[in-house]
Amino acid sequence: MPISIEALLEKYRERTAVVAVVGLGYVGLPLVRALIGARLRVVGVDIDAEKIESIKDGRSYISHLSFNFFVDAIERGRFKPTTEFGDLSHADAILICVPTPLTRHREPDLTYVESTARSIVPHLRAGQLVVLESTTYPGTTRDIMIPILESSGLKSGKDFFVAYSPEREDPGNDKFSTTTIPKVIGGDGETALSFAVALYSLFVPQTVRVSSLETAEAVKLTENVFRAVNIALMNELKLLYAEMSIDIWEVVEAAKTKPFGFMAFYPGPGLGGHCIPIDPFYLTWKAREYELTTKFIELAGEINSNMPRYVVSRVADELNRRARRGLKGASVLVVGLAYKKNVDDTRESPSFKLIELLEKHGAACDVHDPFIPMIPLTREYASLAGRRSVSLNDEVISGYDAVLIATDHDSIDYKAIVESAKLVVDTRNACFRSGALGPNVVKA
Structure with a gap:
């Protein structure tokens, strides 16, 4: 039976679509909250049974989120947290928010992305949209995830649809949240892109279409490389200015009064969080495939480390x-x-x-x-x-x-x-x- 593109789009317009989020951590759980707030029914999947029980009991494991919201959504039948991947078969869209760490040798560790894709395969059905949100190097969605999903016998762009939309969460930031930050989206074909835009448009202020999956993947890396390099610059200046008895923090505070041409970044004891210490190395690793070195990025990493x-x-x-x-x-x-x-x-x-x-x-x-x-x-x-x-x-x-x-x-x-x-x-x-x-x- 041929897929009706219009009928699938109508599900998003009418908010009757069921959306699943895989990975209920610092990215996935705020995304669940935004989807529930957009009046969508949500399934939340995580392999950590303790997290699922914490959500059901209202015991917060993320300090800046009120878990009472999720308990209320469960009671109203709007949210189902579970460890069972079988529940994905009922979803119209599956959003993947799993970790993408580095190995001990500072190479990409896509274990969680690959295992999640394999867990989706038995429950993948025609018409579903699958979106990867985890930060990764350009080519991951097309070269790693899609082939695993196609092992189901279904074809991307024909039977199911794939997009990449990088998460932009900033835990604890009161000024910006999931529902106030524009969403960059790249699709495996125009239909996949249209589905993803239709979904995200329900709860973000702006969707930013880009030409490919790889471009969308590169956007997130570029954002975090920008931060890593500028923080490294401040850290290097901190070392120099300390020898000159100059306070780097005073320098930055004065410099940021310039209304153009300067953006304030601050030094620190090292880099933390999932993104900035890790993402640049995804790009330096990928560059080797093209026989290129990213000297600027690697130097920044060395300084920060x-x-x-x-x-x-x-x-x-x-x-x-x-x-x-x-x-x-x-x-x-x-x-x-x-x-x-x-x-x-x-x-x-x-x-x-x-x-x-x-x-x-x-x-x-x-x-x-x-x-x-x-x-x-x-x-x-x-x-x-x-x-x-x-x-x-x-x-x-x-x-x-x-x-x-x-x-x-x-x-x-x-x-x-x-x-x-x-x-x-x-x-x-x-x-x-x-x-x-x-x-x-x-x-x-």
Whole structure:
């Protein structure tokens, strides 16, 4: 029976389409919320049964999202969270939001994308739209995902339809959310593009059509390479200006008063989050296929990757200068485990590297983060898992040889830290911004 393109488009126009989201993390769950808000019925699939139970019980595992919203949607029959891929057979559109990390050799790890595509195959049916949102290198959707889906015997562009639309989530950002950010979309053919545009138009302010799947994939990489390179520039200037006794944060604040030709980026202790530390390496890896090197991107990655070592060296230097002691045997409180302020997201957080380096030099580290009661299990830093956040008071703070501010959460009382700490090494300019000044504060 031939597919009626108009009938399928009508489902989106009339909001009768069922949409499935695979991967209920920092990208997938906000997407579910937006779809429910657009009056669509949603199926949420995740292989983590604990996440599914948390959603059903209203127990939040993402601090900036209220899970009461999802409980209410479940009760109204608008949302079904499940671990069963079989429920995808009822969906008109399947949106894939799974992790795309790097291997230990900094090569793309598409394990989650590939396994998800294989899990979809038994439930794929004619007329369905499949959209990959996970960040990846140009060619992934066409060369990796589509062949797996076509192993079902159905053909992309004829029986089912494929698009790529990169996620643009910024966890904890109150100014921008899923429903306020334009959506870039590329399709495997004009029909697939039309279906994807029809769906996303229901809940985003603008859809931006591009000419191909590969172009859409390149857009996301370009956005994050831009950030990574500019942050690296600020980190490099931080090192130079520190030697010249110039405050990089003061320089940036003054420079950004120029109404044109400058965009403010800030240095830090390293890069965190799923996107910026990872995405540029997807592009450098792909460039080798064309016998090209991305020297600019690789240099930026090198600079940013070296920031934790610089910070630790600053801690060591200041301890030696002020207390005539080294890191060995020193007690250090690392403030902030999240990769950015005001969220509970620890993906690729530089705090873990800082702790690892400090302890390799013989320091004993405790941690404090108001959003993260305990260090979660990660692949690279499994030995840190289970370490609990300590509660802060004057006596606790004064007991450490140094306090290292790695994440500038707004809820932290920096004045109390500065008043009680022997030494504060601030990698985020948090003390200055909160008016917590003292001779015991150094920037790194």
